[in-house]
Amino acid sequence: MSIVSSIGAGQDATLDALRNGRGGLKPCSFETVMLDTHIGEVEGLDDVRLPAELAGYECRNNRLADMALRQDGFAEAVAAARDRYGAHRVGVFLGTSTSGILSAELAFRARDPRTGALPADFSFATTHSTGSLADFVRRRLGLEGPAFVVSSACATTSKVFANAARMIAAGMCDAAVVGGADSLCLTTLYGFHSLELVSPTPCRPFDAQRSGVSLGEGAGFALLERVASRPALGSVHLLGAGESNDAHHMSTPHPEGLGARLAMERALADAGLQPRDIDYVNLHGTATTYGDAAEDRAITELLGTRTPVSSTKGYTGHTLGAAGIVEAIVSILALRTGLIPGSPQTRNLDPALRSRYLQANETGRMDRVMTNSFGFGGSNSSLIFGWAA
Amino acid sequence: MQVHVEGIGLLGPGLAGWADSRAILTGDSPYVATPTVLSASPLLPPAERRRSVPTVKLSMAVGAEAMEQAGRDPATVATVFASSSGDPDTLHQILDTLATEEREISPTRFHNSVHNAPAGYWSIATRSREPSTSLSAHDESFQAGLLEAAAEVAADGWTVGLIAYDMPYPEPLNRVRPIAGSFGTALVLTPQPTDRCLACLDIDITRGDEPLTRMADIGLEALRTGNPTARALPLLSALARVCAGGGHETVVLDLPPGGRLVIRVGSPC
DSSP: OEEEETTEESHHHHHHHHHHTOOOOEEOOOTTOOOSOEEEOOTTGGGOOOOGGGGGGOSHHHHHHHHHHTSTTHHHHHHHHHHHHOGGGEEEEEEOSSTTHHHHHHHHHTOOTTTOOOOTTOOTTTTTSTTHHHHHHHHHHTOOSOEEEEOOGGGHHHHHHHHHHHHHHTTSOSEEEEEEEEOOOHHHHHHHHHTTOBOSSSOOTTBTTOOOBOEEOEEEEEEEEOOOSSOOTTOEEEEEEEEEEOOSOSSSOOTTOHHHHHHHHHHHHHHTOOGGGOOEEEOOOOOOHHHHHHHHHHHHHHHOSOSEEEOOHHHHOBOGGGHHHHHHHHHHHHHHHOEEOOOTTOOSBOTTOOSEEOSSOEEOOOSEEEEEEEEGGGEEEEEEEEEOO | OEEEEEEEEEEETTEESHHHHHHHHTTSSOOOOOOOOOOOOTTSOHHHHHHOOHHHHHHHHHHHHHHHHHTOOGGGOEEEEEOSSSOHHHHHHHHHHHTSSSOOOOHHHHHHTSTTHHHHHHHHHHTOOSOEEEEEOGGGHHHHHHHHHHHHHHHHOOOEEEEEEEOOOOTTHHHHSOOOSOEEEEEEEESSOOTTOOEEEEEEEEOSOOOOOOOSSHHHHHHHHHSGGGGGHHHHHHHHHHHTTOOOEEEEEEETTTEEEEEEEESOO
């Protein structure tokens, strides 16, 4: 697995930032954006060069994906899986919310003033198109199995674990690359601003003075394989996945957290586990007033008030369509290292919230961790990772 | 993967619903391409009805038709929404606004821009809290949706509504990504045969180079190649013939690079 966010590129840099409480949020100076907000921008993204044969896929989102593919020996691990199973038996199930829309935003500014035509070098299919990410990654890794992009807002790169598990179970492939990338663009920065959900200060999940989200960008990938009869020592398993819908509102979560709770219950049922079996929950926790309250209610009603929970969005910002994979990997890193991450800007816990929310890092052995991702349209996904049974 | 078809929805140019289109798809009635007529779904609460954009109208119309035919309460059915794009009008308007000095996007327009907006509206309208996946694979979005829906049926044992739709962009995006007509289709797929089943599908991925199934009618063939979701037309034609008492057929859809989605369409098992 591999990870890139504003706190660093690769697992080691990510762990180092979490250990030292070093967040990635900075005052926004992205592109021509004039908004009073902090964002989690990935450093060095403008310097990434795609392989020459894939130059046609050049856009911020595919550069971010490429940067993540280069981390942590991921591309090499996929190449070994490709040799083992055959290129056509490795699927690619990725998520993004806005793909390469920044390219279209720039192209619209450069329209021909007379005809309105977009510039000749704008390539829709390989940049803006939602499917571009899976197409790029499949070519980059030389894979020929089934491939698609799931775009279910901010739950999307969590949901792809379930998509891949189903495809493997149904025999359509033997292994799958899951994850994805979501990069900064004007659509989401101005869009979240229009909803009055953007915080002027670095976001403070579960704080009494929380004032909304800080947006960020990120990418990550994991290689899922069918369970071996004798799994290697130390291998991490996807124990359960649960998905649900709120059936409530397009951009506001269900006030009682019904959809969130249902996703967590389904993940537990899928894993054959009880609420007490969960050692840590990485929350969706975007630092909106309503979102944190709804998730807190779902957590406390299902898991009680003793399970340690935290949101790592104070570090990375809300990486939107990448939040699922970024936080799945943070959760797996927690499982592997025993580091339970705290929450950098959260100073005064909201007394109305009852979860055991960690402000500072803790350490301890964990066997099973859960990670939540919720999105617009009321889309919810919860994953449980743990050691092989 | 074996799945059973309990309901079918269809709305496209000259194809006003599954019942009215069956004879056209079997070749017994001539195909005349008239513009697709869209209206907001009566299932939606008034506020969401007002806010619903063309892709929401199209997807909800075909989804509702298929669910009604299946006699299923949509609240109990998982869904897969497949489309090559988010709502084209909404994306155009946002891109247009962001190219101006003001850059003031409306909040409703922003939430309508997400790829899973139709899934969100559907869930609100039907009160369905069942799992829902919204996916995209450019010109193969329908094939990807069918694969995912069949995997949910086969691996998880769910009853699944596959809802696929694609419609054209306004200019200037239309020139760089032309999409012919507004076309949507839906299938209700079940793991076990029921007395309402219309057909049985055996779906597999092959590495062969079987020729793709095309449409005999020139107008329908132009629609098939011009609209990503209309890649479903050969499957819908085979379903129409099997539903009319025809023998089983094999439909071959493209799954690049180097793959085929092979679907054996037979009478209810």
